[in-house]
Amino acid sequence: MIDDFVLLKLNSTSAKDIDNHVTTFLDLSDQILLQICRYLSSAYILFSFYTPEHAEFRLHRLICNYYKKIKFDQINNNEYNYIRSLLCYSSTTFRPESLVLSNEHINCLIERFFSDIPFDILHSIFYYLKELKLIHCSQANLRFLRSYERILSQLESLHINIRQELINDDDDESLAFDTDVNEECYISLARFLFNSEMFSLHTISIEYHYGIILNKSLIPHQTLRNVNLFLQTIDDLFILLDGLIPNVQTMIIHLIQPRILACNFPIKTSTCLQLTKFSLFEHRIGLLFNDLKIIFSFMPNLIDLTLSIRDTPDPSFCHGSLLESILKEYFPRLHSFDYTMTHRIIREITSLINFTQWSMNSVNYINESDKWIHLYSYPWPSNKDDQRRLPLVQSGCYTTVKSDVKRAQYIDHLLITKANEFDDLYQYFIRTKTLTTGSMVHRKLPSRISKLILTKYFPILTSSQICIQPTVRHLIVERRLTDENELIDFAYQFPNVQYFEILFPSDHISYNTCLKRLFDRNEKISLLSKLFHFTTQISYVEFASKEKLFDWLIQNTYLKYHPYAFYVHLTLSKMFIWF
Numbered sequence: 001m002i003d004d005f006v007l008l009k010l011n012s013t014s015a016k017d018i019d020n021h022v023t024t025f026l027d028l029s030d031q032i033l034l035q036i037c038r039y040l041s042s043a044y045i046l047f048s049f050y051t052p053e054h055a056e057f058r059l060h061r062l063i064c065n066y067y068k069k070i071k072f073d074q075i076n077n078n079e080y081n082y083i084r085s086l087l088c089y090s091s092t093t094f095r096p097e098s099l100v101l102s103n104e105h106i107n108c109l110i111e112r113f114f115s116d117i118p119f120d121i122l123h124s125i126f127y128y129l130k131e132l133k134l135i136h137c138s139q140a141n142l143r144f145l146r147s148y149e150r151i152l153s154q155l156e157s158l159h160i161n162i163r164q165e166l167i168n169d170d171d172d173e174s175l176a177f178d179t180d181v182n183e184e185c186y187i188s189l190a191r192f193l194f195n196s197e198m199f200s201l202h203t204i205s206i207e208y209h210y211g212i213i214l215n216k217s218l219i220p221h222q223t224l225r226n227v228n229l230f231l232q233t234i235d236d237l238f239i240l241l242d243g244l245i246p247n248v249q250t251m252i253i254h255l256i257q258p259r260i261l262a263c264n265f266p267i268k269t270s271t272c273l274q275l276t277k278f279s280l281f282e283h284r285i286g287l288l289f290n291d292l293k294i295i296f297s298f299m300p301n302l303i304d305l306t307l308s309i310r311d312t313p314d315p316s317f318c319h320g321s322l323l324e325s326i327l328k329e330y331f332p333r334l335h336s337f338d339y340t341m342t343h344r345i346i347r348e349i350t351s352l353i354n355f356t357q358w359s360m361n362s363v364n365y366i367n368e369s370d371k372w373i374h375l376y377s378y379p380w381p382s383n384k385d386d387q388r389r390l391p392l393v394q395s396g397c398y399t400t401v402k403s404d405v406k407r408a409q410y411i412d413h414l415l416i417t418k419a420n421e422f423d424d425l426y427q428y429f430i431r432t433k434t435l436t437t438g439s440m441v442h443r444k445l446p447s448r449i450s451k452l453i454l455t456k457y458f459p460i461l462t463s464s465q466i467c468i469q470p471t472v473r474h475l476i477v478e479r480r481l482t483d484e485n486e487l488i489d490f491a492y493q494f495p496n497v498q499y500f501e502i503l504f505p506s507d508h509i510s511y512n513t514c515l516k517r518l519f520d521r522n523e524k525i526s527l528l529s530k531l532f533h534f535t536t537q538i539s540y541v542e543f544a545s546k547e548k549l550f551d552w553l554i555q556n557t558y559l560k561y562h563p564y565a566f567y568v569h570l571t572l573s574k575m576f577i578w579f
Contacts, residue, residue, distance in 0.1 A: 026056070026058070026059075030062055033059070033062055034062060037062075037063065037066070041075060041079055042066050042070070042071060042075075042079075042083070043075060043078075043079035043080075043082050043083055044079070045063055045066045046063075046066060046067060046082070046083065046086065047082060049062075049063050050063065050066075050067055050086075052094075067086075067094065067096065068096055068097045068098065069096060069097065069098040069100075069131075070083060070096040070098070070099050070100070071099075071100040071102075072099075072100065072101050072102065072106075072109055072113060073100060073101075073102035073104065073105060073106070073109070073135070074102075074105050074106075074498075075106075076532040076578075076579060077532065077564075077565065077566055077567050077578045077579050078564065078565075080109075080112075080567075080578075081565070084113075084116060084117065087117065087121060087125060088117060088118065088121050095124060095125060095128040096125070096128075096129070097128065097129065097130045097131065098129070098130065098131040098132075098133075099125070099129055099131070099132050099133070100133040100135065101113055101133070101134050101135070101137070102133075102134075102135035102136060103135065103136035103137060103138070103141075103163065104135050104136045105474060105498075105499045105533065106499075106533050106576075106578060107136075107533075107535055107569075107574075107576050108569035108571065108576045108578070110134060110137050110138070110141045111138070111140065111141060111144075111569070111571075112567065112569065112578075114141065114144045114145075122148065123148070123151055126148050126151045126152050126155075127151050127152075127153065127154065128154065129152065129154065129155055130154055130155060130156045130157065130200075131155070131156060131157040131158075132152070132155060132157070132158050132159070133158075133159040133160075133161075134159070134160050134161065135159075135161045136161060136162075136163040137160065137161065137162055137163065138162075138163065139162070142160070142162070142189065142192070145192075146191075146192050149192060149196045149197065149198060150196075150197050152196075152198050152201075153197065153198065153199065153200065154200050155198050155200060155201055156200050156201060156202055156203065157201070157202070157203040157204075158198070158201060158203070158204050158205070159204075159205040160189075160205070160206045160207070160208075161205075161207045162206075162207065162208045162209070164209050189206060189208065189212050190212055190213060190214055190215070190218060191218070193206070193212075193221065194214075194218035194219050194220065194221050194244060195218060195219050199223060200223065201221070201223055201224060202223050202224060202225040202226065203224075203225065203226040203227075204224060204226070204227055204228070204229070205227075205228035205229075206228070206229050206230060207228075207230050207254075208230045209230070209256070210232065210256065211230050211231050211232030211233070211236070211254075211255070211256035211257060212229060212230060212231050212232060212236065213232050213236060214231065214236040214239045214240055214244070215239065216239055216242075218239075218244060220243055220244050220245065220246060221244065221245055222246065222247060223247070224245045224247065224248055225247060225248060225249045225250070225274075226248070226249060226250045226251075227245060227248055227250070227251045227252070227253075228251075228252040229252070229253060229254070230254040230256060231253060231254070231255055231256065232255075232256055232257050233255065233256075233257050233258070233259050233260055233261075233285070234255055234259050234282075234285065234287070234291055235259060235260070235261050237253055237255060237295065238294065238295075240253075241271060241272060241295065241298040241299075242271055242298070243271050245272070246271060246272065246273075247274055248272055248274065248275050249274050249275060249276055249277070250275070250276070250277040250278075251272075251275060251277070251278050251279070252279045252281075252387075253278075253279065253280050253281070254281045254282075254283065255280070255281070255282040255283065255285050255287075256283055256285070257285060258284075258285045258286050259285065259286070270297065270298060270299070270300045271298050272298045272299045273300065273301060274301070275298075275299040275301065275302060276301060276302060276303040276304065277302070277303065277304040277305075278299055278302055278304070278305055278306070279305075279306035279307075279308075279387070280295070280306065280307050280308065280309075281306075281308040281387065281388075282308070282309055282310065283310065284310050284311040286311075286312065286313055287309055287312050287314070288312070288313075288314045289314045289316035289317060289322075292307075292326070293326065293330075296326065296330040296331070297330065299330075299331075300330065300331070301333060302330075302331045302333070302334060303331075303333055303334060303335050303336065304334075304335065304336040305327070305331065305334060305336065305337050305338070306337075306338040306339075306386070306387075306388070307337075307338070307339050307340070307341070308340050308341075308387070308388045308389065309340070309341040309342070310341075310342055311342055311343075311344060312341065312342070312343055313343075313344070314343070315343055315345075317341045317343060317375075318341070318343055318373055318375060320354050320355035320356065320360065321355075321356075323355075324355060324356065324357050324358070327357075336382070337358050337377060338377055338380075338382050338386060338388060339358070339360065339375065339376060339377040340374070340375070340376040340377070340380075340388045340389075341374070341375045341376070342372055342373070342374045342375075343372065343373050344370050344371070344372055345364075345370075345371040345372060345373055358377055359377060359378055360375055360376070360377050360378075361375070361376055361377075361378055362374070362375055363375075363376075376388070411429055411431065411432055412431060412432060412433055412434060413432070413433075413434040413435075413436070414429050414432045414434070414435055414436070415436045415437070416435065416436070416437040416439060417437070417438065417439065418439065419439050419440065419442070421439075422439075422441070422442070422443070425445075425446065425449075426446060430448075431448075432448065432449065433448055433449060433450055433451065434449070434450075434451040434452075434453070435449050435451070435452050435453070436452075436453040436455065437452075437453075437454065437455065437458070438454070438455035438456070438457030438458050439457075439458075440458075440459055440461065440465060441467055441469065442465075442467060443467055444467060444468070444469065444470075445469050445471060445472065446471075447471045448471075449469075449471060449472065450471060450472065450473045450474060451472070451473070451474040451475075451476075452469070452472045452474070452475050452476070452494075453476045453478065454475075454476065454477045454478060454479070455478050455479070456478050456479040457479075458477070458478075458479060460482060460486060461489060461493075463489070466489060466492060466493045467493065468492070468493055468494075468495065469493060469494050470495060470496050471496070472494045472496070472497060473496060473497060473498045473499065474497070474498065474499040475490070475494050475497045475499070475500050475501070475502075476501045476502075477490065477501070477502040477503070478503070479503065480503040480504070480505060480506065481502060481503065481504055481505050481510075481514060482505065483505060483510055483513075483514075484510065484513045484514050484517050487502075487504075487514050487517060487518065487527070488517070488527065490502070491518075491527035491528050494528075495528070495529075495530075496530050497528055497530065497531060498530050498531060498532055498533065499531075499532075499533045500528065500531055500533070500534050500535070501534075501535040501536070502535075502536055503536060503537055504536050504537070504539060505539075506539055506540075508539065508540045508541075511539045511540065512556060512557075515553075515556070515557045516556070516557050516558055518534070519557050519558045519559050519562070520558045521558060521561060521562065531579065532578065532579040533576070533577070533578050533579070534576070534577045535574060535575070535576050535577075536574070536575060537573055537574055537575075538570075538573050538574065538575050543570055545570070546568050546569055546570040549568050549570050549575060550568045553568060553577070559577075562579075564579065566578060566579045
């Protein structure tokens with residue numbers, strides 16, 4: 001985009017030497033320059049325009065968000081190394097205010113960042129941070145971060161999304177979730193949040209599929225204003241509300257497991273006097289109406305309430321007059337109420353009274369021979385932040401609840417279990433970007449589908465059944481390959497894949513053959529030319545370190561002839577290769 005003449009002039013001491021009749025890059029408007037940036041990665045924007053040694057202040061002002069807000073995600077190895085060099089070796093201080101580290105596409109990115117950056121540089125980076133996000137991080141990543149908690153003194157916003165660890169189950173040759181609960185992670189999360197010295201922190205979001213465990217001995221956090229937490233049980237919520245965050249203003253809570261303790265938590269005086277917006281999402285924990293009263297007693301000044309209650313055994317949630325009277329009693333200032341609830345009908349509800357203050361729909365249906373009632377307020381969604389979900393999904397993209405909720409328009413990740421469900425992907429699920437299926441894909445997927453997960457039930461295809469999918473960038477195959485030919489078929493069907501995760505054959509000869517074939521750079525037989533991150537299970541060889549894995553790959557595959565530097569990582573029984 002910039003010819004050599006313009007580059008020469010930009011690097012000169014003065015741009016005034018350029019003839020007035022020559023249009024240069026700097027003559028372009030701010031809008032055009034920003035439009036150009038949209039076609040470049042963050043690393044290339046910094047490489048092209050961030051030149052502190054010979055600063056062009058207008059360009060630096062335009063791209064300030066790109067060096068104040070650094071995001072490590074969906075980048076190749078060279079881009080990672082360039083940004084890392086800016087952080088570590090730049091002659092001028094390069095310290096972002098916002099940092100995003102994500103394992104969503106590059107599985108080992110966070111661990112590499114923490115291990116690559118020298119201690120004194122990390123210390124300096126964390127000291128100046130105001131916003132930090134860890135996406136799909138591991139428990140090991142959290143334990144490392146906790147060692148820096150005293151340095152995060154200026155941090156204002158922290159978002160942690162903890163991935164559900166995957167293990168390989170050799171019996172069914174598929175990937176399965178590890179259900180072992182790591183108690184150390186629970187403790188570190190709670191103590192990291194409430195016993196830390198992050199005195200500037202006002203916004204926290206922690207998404208953890210097991211839920212955080214809290215206890216009364218934790219130190220209250222006085223500065224937290226906005227909270228989004230996944231808690232294990234309702235008792236953890238009671239402890240949270242009972243003085244742990246006295247100045248909270250907005251709160252989103254997900255309750256993961258049914259109650260473990262049998263004792264009743266005593267109703268306390270109001271402790272969250274500044275809380276005006278509260279959302280509760282419970283995942284079939286058996287919430288009771290009296291539990292709701294205890295929760296409500298902590299927040300007398302609430303203005304905005306969202307309740308998403310799934311499969312409650314308490315029929316009191318069905319009674320409009322009873323629920324509305326409780327809302328009036330506890331929340332005299334309530335202006336907004338979003339509600340969804342399902343109840344399995346054991347005996348007929350004869351005294352169901354309609355809601356009068358809040359618009360509500362009622363649906364009765366049968367699922368697996370049980371009768372259910374579903375109540376929900378409308379409109380749904382009421383706004384862009386409405387996270388309520390339809391309560392019961394029978395299979396794939398079809399729900400047992402019939403309502404006027406336009407659910408399909410708000411689903412990002414779709415599960416398809418039957419071939420005829422692909423029609424709805426084209427007609428109704430207009431925002432879906434990630435697709436999981438075990439069915440054969442007979443036709444070209446919509447261009448918005450960039451991530452595809454093929455389950456262990458995905459069939460072996462013949463050449464005549466293959467439909468090329470050029471828009472898929474992230475491919476995960478959860479079943480084991482049979483041979484090299486099937487790998488070639490996948491590469492032909494998904495030619496533009498950048499992130500690839502698959503299980504190679506179990507026998508070491510076929511395993512090695514697939515590895516060699518995948519990384520053969522011969523122009524006539526090259527596979528997946530755009531690939532820059534690959535993950536697979538280590539089948540038959542044990543490696544004591546990633547250095548030994550690197551040498552083994554150089555010795556046994558065509559990575560020996562790869563012209564650019566690449567990074568390898570080893571964890572448990574999986575290898576990661578990052579180009």
